[in-house]
Amino acid sequence: MPALQGVAAALAGTLAQLISPEVAMSVMAAASVTVTLALTRRTPEPVHTSEL
Numbered sequence: 001m002p003a004l005q006g007v008a009a010a011l012a013g014t015l016a017q018l019i020s021p022e023v024a025m026s027v028m029a030a031a032s033v034t035v036t037l038a039l040t041r042r043t044p045e046p047v048h049t050s051e052l
Contacts, residue, residue, distance in 0.1 A: 008028070008032075011028070012024060012025075012028045015027060015028065
């Protein structure tokens, strides 16, 4: 996880140099929300051993 945070920081820095910092921040924020939503899962319901 820390390695991916470093990669994201490097990507954000590169984007900020290539395009305006405001747009780079918006792009990274949208990417962050997208990844968070993609990785969020509903907690599965517990399996009761008496039902097996």
